[in-house]
Amino acid sequence: MNYDEAIGSSKIDLNEEVYTIISEYELNATESILEPSVGVDNSQGFYKYLVTDNKHLLGVCNKVMKECYTVRELSTRAKQGKARTVIRTLVISSIKVFEKNPTKWQTVSLNKNDWDKGGRYYTLGLKAEQLSKAIQRLEENGYCELVKGNQHWNPDKRKQTRFRATAKLIEAVDLVNLAKDKHRYKSAKDRPRIELRDTDKQPITVARLPSHIAECQRLLEKYQELLDTTIISLPAEITGKKGDIFKGEFTPYDKYVRRVFNNGSWDRGGRLSGGLWQGFSKEARLTILLDGQEVTEIDIRATFPILVYHSLGIDYWGDLSNEEWIEEVDPYYIEGYTGEDHRKALKKISSSLINATNEGKNQGWLTRIIRKENISKRVNEEAPELIKKLIAKHPQIPFFNGEVGSTMMFLESEIALAVIKEFTRLGKPVLTVHDSFIAKKEDKHLLHETIINAYYKVTGFTPFLT
Structure with missing residues (x-):
């Protein structure tokens, strides 16, 4: 051609x-x-x-x-x-x-x-x-x-x-x-698996990694070896968030995962990123095959606000179980604003409030962020009111403090790393999307238990999984 x-x-x-x-x-x-x-x-x-x-x-x-x-x-x-x-x-x-x-x-x-x-x-x-x-x-x-x-x-x-x-x-x-060469594209061998960035998101050159970060780097190298030997594929076309079409096997380049720390600190940020699957919708991710087998995906529900509660020693979920789910307990629930569109808007608002750094001044920028998402006409019209109601719902959360947001990202990444460590030890593939995990359907029970154990190890509390 x-x-x-x-x-x-x-x-x-x-x-x-x-x-x-x-x-x-x-x-x-x-x-x-x-x-x-x-x-x-x-x-x-x-x-x-x-x-x-x-x-x-x-x-x-x-x-x-x-x-x-x-x-x-x-x-x-x-x-x-x-x-x-x-x-x-x-x-x-x-x-x-x-x-x-x-x-x-x-x-x-x-x-x-x-x-x-x-x-x-x-x-x-x-x-x-x-x-x-x-x-x-x-x-x-x-x-x-x-x-x-x-x-x-x-x-x-x-x-x-x-x-x-x-x-x-x-x-x-x-x-x-x-x-026909499915491995025609690869990642450079010296591509960094650990990145430390300053407040302007520029990389910082580090002469020597702290011992725990060096250990993390070795784990990511073993994890990469596991991903490279795993056939990750899409049997049918899917459209990415930016409109690109994907189908077929992932190349080694597409499988590359790294950990990025923010604000010049080893305990800020640290999210695992880079895998091609992270740019897909949840519906598209569920069409992925791992070594030709269908997958399951398990989410940690409302990770960001719940991690804040747990870091404050507050057991937000209490004894609530999956079988006893009550919508009003959802941290993104506001009376009168039900439905997936409103939950999506409130989730966006919550994340933005936790990561904001302006001490609550000039909240117009947050309204513009919500309207830019174009979730619904009602959300656009009532965005300022939604912001006020969500802040009132969570008086314990120190909103408008960017350090809180980057610290929660760190805790989230530590949980993801613990899940990766266990699956890598067992030689079983797992894909991460920050607070969500994809594994073979046959490993669903193992994935569920591993996430719970990893979350408890990091926070001392039990997560709510969906």
Whole structure:
């Protein structure tokens, strides 16, 4: 299948995998600078830690590198190594994005501060100048379309450069045969499993990990080995939260899990993130197969507010059991606001209140967050009243204190880590979505008991599971 066939059809069939194309966007390989109206805001960050050992894909990267750089520029091994690293980073990411959605752009910051030591891209070992030069060479040689970051098109008002593959690059790739290699995309071996970030979410370089964090890193490495040997697949198409279509086996890159700490502290944040499944809805997650077997998912109900109560020594659930569920006990319940839409709104409000840092001043921002969710007309109209009622329902919770929120994330992550530890010890796969866990149906009872034990170990209380 060539580039024109891929773009011109409403579906792309690669090794029985179907990729839906957003027909309103048309990719014109002769254009190098496109306006936002053509679809430049249909974009994603480039795949930062993507690597491959697929010989065909590596051959394409080498071909592109030799065409984009002169013999003189590649005259030494060091120069060749830098050129090869940067071209592979851009080309492999471009091809993977094209396989998912040919109309999608990739974004990358060419601000040197993002690439210098301590910057968010530092671990790649590249510099902004190298990336900038490589992207320009790819464009000059017809391998990528480029929209330079000279306008503020994103909501955060950051200047971002956008690029995507052209016909020339895609036609250099045997897409059908490439898709037959289910392990064509991998995570870089030196990709960090533990990340410490400052208050601006920038990575902090740590000379030596504390002993308990080093132990956590070793556990995540063993957990990754288990995931890599587990076949995680989607037998039917599902649509992700951002509209991307997924089907088939997860690649090793898709399975990568790391732990991220916030605010420069080892006891703030610490959530486990990175697995592709975390971007799916619950309905979609339940279609996942683990080694060809159907799965079950168990949630810890209302984790954030309940963890606050439990950290204060208050047994919120008391003797309540699953069989005796009373809606009014739900921490998100407000009389007169029943139904899933209202619960979703109240859950969003509760999480935002716990993570807020403005000491209760100017609550208009919270109203805007709720309305942005567009849950229902009534929620939009009554958001300020909902906020007041939820605060009144939970006088014990110290809302508007961001430290509370990041501490609850830490407790939540410790519970998830304890579940992972037990399943890894048993050699059984488990997938985490913060306070929710997915395992094979045959392991449902084991998962239920493991979550209860992990929660009790961290908090001294029993959770309510759904």
